[in-house]
Amino acid sequence: MNPIAELMAVTKTYDDSVALNNVSLKIEHGEILVLLGPNGSGKSTMLRILALLQKPTSGELYFRNVRISDKNRDQMRMETTMVFQKTVLFNTTVYNNVAYGLKIRKIPTNEIQQRVDKALRLVKLEGFERRHAKKLSGGEQQRVALARALVLDAKLLLLDEPTANLDPKNSAIIEETMAELNRERKTTIVMATHNMFQAKSLPNRIALMESGRITEIGVPAEIFGRLSKALASFAALENTFAGNAKITEDGATLIDVGNGVSVIAAGQYQGKVSFFVSPEDIILSKNPFSSSARNMLKGRITEIQESDGLVKLRVDVGKPFTVQITRRSFDDMNLNLKADVHIAFKASSVQIV
């Protein structure tokens, strides 16, 4: 089968830094390919080159066997679209946002209406047409952005960390929509993420990226099966740990990750394992508290990062955990650097990879 898009020895440099280093990659028709890697590994640059928003410094890009040049760039751009990590919505209604690309393509008004309705249904935002897009919640806004892209029926859909900073409910809707698009319309999807759980469950193939290169590529089972090789890359990702697992008396798994830190996971595993805990799944408290969460660890805040109404905290419990909370919670709890806190998460939130 011919690939839908192909990068051939693509390098992209910005001033003196190399964002992509001699990358070659074939993207097959109808597949979901996940680019997995830490921040700065070149995922976003790769997506922007595939979206024809940036030109490679060297190397070539083919789209359905046609080499992309300045002459056909605008025309080819109609075949692909991209959802950015940071939601950028137009200052108008949800309807006008979703209809934007269709109006550009001069689609008749009644067809626009039908396609917008369908797209909003797909992202579970029926009845939101007249709402002002910028007054929606962060998760709803990202779903509008996804509807605005999928309404175009583009052959290649590119998504840059579409669920980063979203709550589990909105993340799930976005993942379901992607899966349905791929299943029903055979849309080829390339998605960048550093969420390993997402990488494990969604794609047909995973490309591990590090320092502007693809270090490994294959089906999820292959990639996650070769843990020893992949671990070096995973180490740079958030909340990914390796340790020795043993089955507990009550049928769960206790993983000793070293430095006095042990974590309880659901299911039964033994020997060397790696696991991931989503930053959104971790509950933060200033005081110890009783809950159904089986993992409760005491630590200290060592780093605070803020973006778009959310706050990411690095909590050192012997091992560094990243915790994501809303800005409001952060303010309400009156947290600051070096504050002593407790983190808690369920055994079922521990994703063995």
Added chain:
Amino acid sequence: MPRALYIAKANLVLESSLNEIIEGIVKAFQLIFTGDPRVLEVVLRSLFVSGLATLIAALWGLPIAMALAMKKFRGRFLLKGIFNTLLGIPTVALGLVLFLFLSRSGPVGFLSMLYTPSGMIIGEALLITPIIISLATSALEAVDPEMMKQATTLGATDSQASATILKEALGGVVLAGVSSFNRAIAELGVAQMVGGNIEGRTEVLTTAIAAETAKGNIALSIALAIILLALVFIITMTVNVIQRRRK
């Protein structure tokens, strides 16, 4: 002169000038509401000159503002700095330069634009160009830099994406236009030096106020000043209300 006499004389002067102002205001409203032909003509000419000047300044200023806000090129910061500096240009100085350019022996004297409404329109347009450019550039720069790329990835061409950015910044761009119009209609230097305040030809609100005050026609001056203030107020308020509704 004894002190008491001084005070009495000062009171008399104050009283007579107060009377003059009150009389002026009463007469001003008479002139406004009876539709005095001269007042009407001056008002309409002011609106025409300032309106067309704003339109011309927008036509050449907005593309420059878009380039300054969205394109990266050498000298961009210098150019922005120059336009920001020109915001405070003394109108009389610009009027003098334009006078020298447009006068018969000047470089563009052959156009015979001195003491004509056309000359005033060009002069006012030049005066307000830095305002349009600086304010519109700030408004366009406030739009998310990723918006252009987002529009492009949805299929927009460069010009369609630029139009989208302009639409996103519409509030700020309209404000730039209103501020420019207000500056044009309320300034005296350029209108006086280039227009010459010829009654029936180039007389506008500001030049008429200055000339009539010098002649001692306080009532007419006050009438014209009230109209000038009312125009600026009404236009600004109307735009504010429209923008508020759009939100």
